[in-house]
Amino acid sequence: MAAASLRPYGHGGDIWTSRERWGAGVVDFSANTNPFGMSAAARKAAEAALDDADRYPDPQCRELAAAIAEHEDIDPAALLCGNGAADLIWRLMAALRPATVLVCAPTFSEYAQAAQAVGAQMREHVLIEDDGFAVGTRLIDDIHDDVDLVFLCSPNNPTGRTVAPEVLAAVLRRCREAGALLALDECFLGFVDDGPTRSLVRVAAAGSGLIVFRAFTKLYGIAGLRLGYAVSGDAELTARMYAAGPPWAVSSIAQAAGVAALADRTFVDRTRTLISEERPRVAAALEAAGCAVVPGEANYLLVKCPVGDMPERMAARGVIVRSCDSFSGLSPAYIRVAIRTPKENDLLIDAARTSLAGEGKVEAPWQNR
CATH class of the missing domain: 3.40.640.10 (Type I PLP-dependent aspartate aminotransferase-like (Major domain))
Structure with missing residues (x-):
C-alpha cells in the first residue's frame, strides 16, 4: 500500500514527518511521553x-x-x-x-x-x-x-x-x-x-x-x-x-x-517530581508570552494562543508542538505541549516568546468563572 493512501496520522509524536519537513534537530513536544525517556x-x-x-x-x-x-x-x-x-x-x-x-x-x-x-x-x-x-x-x-x-x-x-x-x-x-x-x-x-x-x-x-x-x-x-x-x-x-x-x-x-x-519505583517518583515542578513553571511562562493555559494536572498542557498558526511558528524555531485543530471542539488557536526536562522546556518557552512577540494576549475564559 502506498504511503499516500494510508489514513493521515492523527496524533502527536510523528517525529519522522516533522524531521522530513523541519530537519533532524527539532525538539518534539507533541508526544506526551516521559521526559527522561525509557526507564x-x-x-x-x-x-x-x-x-x-x-x-x-x-x-x-x-x-x-x-x-x-x-x-x-x-x-x-x-x-x-x-x-x-x-x-x-x-x-x-x-x-x-x-x-x-x-x-x-x-x-x-x-x-x-x-x-x-x-x-x-x-x-x-x-x-x-x-x-x-x-x-x-x-x-x-x-x-x-x-x-x-x-x-x-x-x-x-x-x-x-x-x-x-x-x-x-x-x-x-x-x-x-x-x-x-x-x-x-x-x-x-x-x-x-x-x-x-x-x-x-x-x-x-x-x-x-x-x-x-x-x-x-x-x-x-x-x-x-x-x-x-x-x-x-x-x-x-x-x-x-x-x-x-x-x-x-x-x-x-x-x-x-x-x-x-x-519495579522501578524510583524512576516514577523522579518523574512525578519533575512534572510537578516544571508544569507550573512552563504554564506561567506561556501565559506571560500571551497564551491562556488550561489548568491541567498531567505531563502536558492545553494552550490557547493569540494566533492560529502557532505550530508552524514554533516548528520554524526548532520546536514541534501538537496542533489541536483535529480535536472536536477546539479551534486552530489551541496547541498541546508536553512537559519535558528544564533545558528542553526553556527551548519551548523561548520559541513561544519569539513566536508571539507583539501579538497581544489571550484572555482565559475559565479564569473568570
Whole structure:
C-alpha cells in the first residue's frame, strides 16, 4: 500500500514527518511521553530479552500479568495485556460491537475511530471552554438508556484535567442504571501526584459495568515497544477482547520491559517530581508570552494562543508542538505541549516568546468563572 493512501496520522509524536519537513534537530513536544525517556530498568530487561527473541512470546503474558496484578493488588484473571492501550480500545469495540457510543469533546480520537470502525453511532458530550473543559455531572444527562458505551479519559487528552472522584462515581452509577459500560482511560494518571489513590482499577477488577485502560508507553517511556493493559471484572468480555485480535499482541521484549518497569519505583517518583515542578513553571511562562493555559494536572498542557498558526511558528524555531485543530471542539488557536526536562522546556518557552512577540494576549475564559 502506498504511503499516500494510508489514513493521515492523527496524533502527536510523528517525529519522522516533522524531521522530513523541519530537519533532524527539532525538539518534539507533541508526544506526551516521559521526559527522561525509557526507564533504565526497562531498557536493561528489554536488551536481555533479545536472547530469547527467536521464540514466540507468551500469548497470555503470564509473568507480566502476575507482576501487574501484584502492583495493582488485583486478580490476574481481571487483566488483559495488549500492544498499547489503543490496541485494547480497538479490541473492546470489536468484542462489544456497541450500537451507540458516547464520548466527550475534546478527547482522545481513538475512541471515536475505533467505534466508527465497527459501525457504532457516535454522540458527543461537548465540554465547555468557559469551565476549562472540565468533565462534570452534566455528562450524566447525556447517558441515555440507548447508550451502550461511555468513554472517559482521566486525565483527559488533550486538556490534562482529571475527573473528580465524585463525578466518576456518579457517572458509573448512571452507566449501570442505563446498562452502559463505562470505559475509563487512565493512561496518564501515573503522572499525577495522587494518581495511585485516584485509580479505579480495583473497582473495575471487582465489579461490573467498568473497564479501565492503562499504559506503560507514556509513564515508563516505552512508546516504541507498545504495552498496555485493560482491567475488567467481566471475564466473558475479557475473553472476547482476547479473541478479537492476534494471539501474540505483546512481544517478549515488551513483556520483559513491563515487568522490570513496574519495579522501578524510583524512576516514577523522579518523574512525578519533575512534572510537578516544571508544569507550573512552563504554564506561567506561556501565559506571560500571551497564551491562556488550561489548568491541567498531567505531563502536558492545553494552550490557547493569540494566533492560529502557532505550530508552524514554533516548528520554524526548532520546536514541534501538537496542533489541536483535529480535536472536536477546539479551534486552530489551541496547541498541546508536553512537559519535558528544564533545558528542553526553556527551548519551548523561548520559541513561544519569539513566536508571539507583539501579538497581544489571550484572555482565559475559565479564569473568570
